[in-house]
Amino acid sequence: MSALFQIACASNSDAILAANLAASPCLANGVPLHVERNAPSAAIAYNRALDATQSEIVVFAHHDVFLPKGWDALLHARLAELTRHCPDWALAGAFGIGADYRQFGPVWTSSLGQIIGRVPSQPEPVISFDEMLIVLRRSSGLRFDDSQPGWHMYGTDIVCRARSAGKGAFAIGLPCIHNDRFHGALGPDFTESYRWMQAKWPQYLPIQTPVTKISRSGLHLMRERWNMRKSLALRETDAVDTAAPAPDLARRCGWADLTASVG
Template identity: 65%
Template sequence: MTGIVIAAACNAQAILDANLARSPLLGQGVRLVSEFGAPSASVAYNRMLDATDEPFVVFAHQDVFLPKGWDAVLRARIAEVAALDPNWALLGAFGVGLDGAHIGPVWSSSLGMIVGRVPLVPVAVQSYDEMLIVLRRASGLRFDEGLPGWHMYGTDIAQTARAAGMGAWAGALPTVHNDRYHGALGPDFTECYRFMQRKWQAALPLRTPITKISGHGLHLLRDQWQNRQSAGFRLGMAVGTDTDPAVLAGRCGWADLSACG
């Protein structure tokens, strides 16, 4: 598919090479740009926006794999969203609907399962899992470089679009997230949570894929406690990230998505 570029903020070349860089569409005219060593996701993504000019920018984590034919599915989803909302700005592989439903489908190695329901049509969302977000350049959106670190920018950019009267959507974009087990929500996550509390105070509560952002913040404390209590159970669910992501795609029935638009 012409007109798209894959953009990744990275910290490990080996993970990039084993996953995102192996996606078949990269051998079919779609290019990958990467940024190493950025101080935050927002800074990295804005730099890559400035360094590219394709109409559609796919911001993806380095541990994501896009199965064969994924570009054809993306083309179909873009057409569906444009028909529903000509002023759309964002399209994601996994998002939280306005009703709180999780929209997918995405394979998650850290959870050992496919997560998110499969929508028949694109669904308006209030937040995204940051593993993959498609931005329509004509929207003029940029990431807020005041947001520190590497969390919550999927919620922030979705709310920025909605506040500007532009659509944020999730659709059926079958994607492999070959992510490692996540033990706990650390201080960096809390820092991003507090930033979002302040910035979006008038829009609260907001549901992210991980927690609810509320004015009092008790949801964060609850979810941190639940993560500690469930650490052993979740570790038992996780699948090792050394599995070939193409094999994972095949196990999900996504070996070739060319006819699945």
């Protein structure tokens, strides 16, 4: 079972990796983990990982993601369902945004201190992914865009690439823990990624992402920054310390063992 996919990660912290992704039970069950370090961008890191691996299914996950017990079996079941639903699928993800702006998960996020995203009753097509976890089908021929700067919005770009190739991207219900640190504001690197996406995909605008809407005017980015400033104190209160053990967070979410979800 485990040989059918492997996990790829870009990491700059052995401590974060060891406490989260590398602690996922599926790795002890034989799922391979490939780690890329010192890449100049997420796209370059992930394309390097594609070149260095061979599995048909590659799971790109952040180093602060924890996959609960039984997650590997659940992935196989969900992908089998997705293949029946859409034989030519290219991408799947743990958290995505539908064309009608519905959010599909469910995932735990420590930065918000809650489970986010509704549970899809079937594979749901999406127009963007949170980058925390993206599943890519190698035979789709998709790759990330090496020219994309930085570490933001590559989950939206890869979905746009799938759309332009006539292939599907879906949220499929893969509960997991994103033990991410609190973000007080959006930095200039986020603005750079936003402008890059505006220029690259005008035919698909507006695109709702997990953070903000990419629009022609860019006013939504300004609005999001304003909203984040206004909500800073409340969001700081809601956030959970990333020192909380990831298995404990999974247990509190009811995801200590996902084996029962298979079927």
